[in-house]
Amino acid sequence: MNKKTVRDIDVKGKKVLVRCDFNVPQDENLEITDNRRIVAALDTIKYLIENNAKVILCSHLGRPKGEVKKEFSLLPVAKELTRLLGKEVKLADDVIGDSAKNLTENMKEGEIVLLENVRFDKREEENDDEFSKELASLAEIYVNDAFGTAHRAHASTAGVAKYLPAVSGFLIEKELNFMGKALENPERPFVAILGGKKVSDKIGVIDALLEKVDTLMIGGGMAYTFFKSMGYNVGDSICELDKLDLATSLMEKAKQKGVKLMLPVDTKVGKEFSKDTESKIVKYTEIPDGWEGFDIGTETIEMYKKELEKAKTVIWNGPIGLFEFDQFAVGTNEIAKKLAEIDAVTIVGGGDCAAAVEKAGVADKLTHVSTGGGASLEFLEGKKLPGIECLQDK
Numbered sequence: 001m002n003k004k005t006v007r008d009i010d011v012k013g014k015k016v017l018v019r020c021d022f023n024v025p026q027d028e029n030l031e032i033t034d035n036r037r038i039v040a041a042l043d044t045i046k047y048l049i050e051n052n053a054k055v056i057l058c059s060h061l062g063r064p065k066g067e068v069k070k071e072f073s074l075l076p077v078a079k080e081l082t083r084l085l086g087k088e089v090k091l092a093d094d095v096i097g098d099s100a101k102n103l104t105e106n107m108k109e110g111e112i113v114l115l116e117n118v119r120f121d122k123r124e125e126e127n128d129d130e131f132s133k134e135l136a137s138l139a140e141i142y143v144n145d146a147f148g149t150a151h152r153a154h155a156s157t158a159g160v161a162k163y164l165p166a167v168s169g170f171l172i173e174k175e176l177n178f179m180g181k182a183l184e185n186p187e188r189p190f191v192a193i194l195g196g197k198k199v200s201d202k203i204g205v206i207d208a209l210l211e212k213v214d215t216l217m218i219g220g221g222m223a224y225t226f227f228k229s230m231g232y233n234v235g236d237s238i239c240e241l242d243k244l245d246l247a248t249s250l251m252e253k254a255k256q257k258g259v260k261l262m263l264p265v266d267t268k269v270g271k272e273f274s275k276d277t278e279s280k281i282v283k284y285t286e287i288p289d290g291w292e293g294f295d296i297g298t299e300t301i302e303m304y305k306k307e308l309e310k311a312k313t314v315i316w317n318g319p320i321g322l323f324e325f326d327q328f329a330v331g332t333n334e335i336a337k338k339l340a341e342i343d344a345v346t347i348v349g350g351g352d353c354a355a356a357v358e359k360a361g362v363a364d365k366l367t368h369v370s371t372g373g374g375a376s377l378e379f380l381e382g383k384k385l386p387g388i389e390c391l392q393d394k
């Protein structure tokens with residue numbers, strides 16, 4: 001990575017504002033149900049403490065839309081951080097108000113303060129200059145380690161970098177190193193697996209990956225738009241009728257580029273959108289009216305697995321089926337398990353896929369599981385991410 005990291009600057013005795021991604025899922029009692037994003041931020045925080053910095057953390061949580069709402073407070077995050085670090089993390093009552101100023105004014109080396117949810121102030125998402133300036137005034141150095149929001153130009157993800165020396169944390173460094181290397185210099189065969197709901201969300205990625213990969217496997221809801229564009233009936237499956245030409249042109253492009261574009265050859269269809277609905281596996285050319293495609297079928301699973309056995313680099317983004325319902329999670333789970341077995345660089349991106357590999361118990365057998373959904377997609381598309389562009393070059 002050509003951006004400076006915390007290793008490249010002297011943080012001793014300095015107040016360091018660290019933008020983290022603490023946007024964790026919570027249950028109805030606001031208990032954190034998955035702390036992986038907090039755990040992922042620990043390396044940078046520990047490094048700063050060990051190097052005698054004064055650490056000021058900030059993050060968003062959910063979508064409070066510029067209003068102070070108790071259910072979006074970072075209090076549960078402060079508690080979890082305190083537990084994980086074995087060290088008190090003080091939570092300010094506000095973002096840049098009196099409480100934040102008081103708590104950060106006379107900090108000691110190694111001390112940690114967490115500001116309240118940056119999205120409690122609507123100027124955060126507007127990337128307001130005054131707000132950025134005030135936020136920056138709390139600290140002397142800015143560290144961005146929130147890969148999950150690196151594709152957003154908000155005050156705490158990009159705006160503050162105008163007013164402070166800005167470098168990356170270890171999480172962003174790791175994300176860029178793994179994904180960057182895979183894209184720039186992949187060991188081949190290079191296979192991409194793309195799933196998820198809609199083709200329209202993935203056009204940019206499909207288009208960019210067709211320039212780089214040897215094989216592109218399609219799964220999830222977007223497969224049906226391809227089937228329809230080939231003239232087949234898709235029943236009640238998700239299908240974007242205004243994207244049929246696009247599907248055709250993507251298939252054309254694959255042909256021109258010599259990329260093996262793989263589509264499912266069978267699909268598991270359900271009677272209705274429910275967990276226990278009646279289901280069956282049919283050929284992709286024979287989806288009956290009144291049925292909806294929710295997963296790939298057994299033959300496709302075998303075909304995809306066989307192809308993956310030859311791969312040396314694999315990037316996977318988006319679930320292969322309606323994996324929230326067990327009977328339609330088979331494709332996603334089988335792909336996850338196969339990735340854990342093969343001798344290849346395996347990179348999984350996006351919240352749904354990260355959850356799926358975790359559920360399949362194979363997350364630690366993969367090369368890299370990205371914490372960022374939208375950000376990793378935009379990175380794969382080759383877009384510039386504002387939260388990374390704003391950092392100092394090496």
Ligand code: AMP
Pocket residue numbers: 195196197198201219220221222238293294295317318319320321322323324350352
């Ligand atoms: P995305 O946000 O585009 O990556 O889509 C993720 C969502 O797509 C997940 O909630 C999946 O359950 C859903 N999904 C994947 N395949 C299908 C399908 N065949 N039918 C309906 N939903 C699907």
